[in-house]
């Protein structure tokens with residue numbers, strides 16, 4: 542008998558708005574223990590949706606269920622121990638070592654009466670450094686790292702939070718092509734090793750196919766497609782979601798998008 546695991550996150554009839562923008566009637570499901578990507582044109586609402594999924598923004602109707610529980614009923618500490626989020630911003634306070642930055646991920650576990658890390662905190666910090674390959678940089682000042690090393694250290698901070706869901710807003714945006722693949726491969730390996738559910742906003746559709754299990758496409762604040770990335774990415778999808786005339790071909794299982802420039 543086969544059983545399907547309950548989704549990590551579900552949205553039902555979700556509506557949200559700021560200024561003139563609306564997320565409209567969002568119905569979605571994020572599979573447990575898998576990597577899900579949210580894609581779509583600029584301004585389609587990807588970052589806004591990620592903020593709603595994280596509890597940083599509240600929908601004005603509908604619901605977000607995390608492990609089957611209404612997100613609005615999560616006390617702040619429980620939420621911070623369930624779900625971690627890495628926003629797009631590169632901002633990090635000056636004068637922090639990598640280890641100090643990663644230790645911030647332990648904040649939801651620290652007592653308001655003591656700033657001393659417990660042994661468990663140190664174990665989680667070391668594990669996060671190890672999973673992201675940043676142990677060798679632990680005592681360096683964060684601002685002296687390269688862009689790729691900085692992004693791994695920021696991901697280590699979210700992993701130290703020891704949640705079972707990780708939300709990442711464009712984790713490869715500031716990176717060159719080699720570092721993009723390095724970070725995506727690292728996230729895939731972490732997902733495989735720990736079973737953490739990952740949701741990330743991506744612009745790179747071939748990377749979405751190569752590294753993600755599930756894809757949700759947004760257009761003008763609405764979900765217009767969802768499913769396995771390889772099954773979705775074709776000429777019709779590019780036209781429907783991006784108004785782009787292009788074809789998709791595969792070279793050794795890696796998709797290549799060829800725009801029709803005529």
Ligand SMILES: Nc1ncnc2c1ncn2[C@@H]1O[C@H](COP(=O)(O)OP(=O)(O)OP(=O)(O)O)[C@@H](O)[C@H]1O
Nearest residue numbers: 559560561562581582583584585586587588589590
């Ligand atoms: N805090 C905010 N207040 C008001 N409007 C906002 C806010 N954040 C985003 N918006 C608007 O909401 C719309 C969706 O923005 P969002 O950043 O979610 O899109 P996106 O799909 O992530 O875009 P991109 O791919 O360019 O990063 C945009 O029109 C944006 O200007």
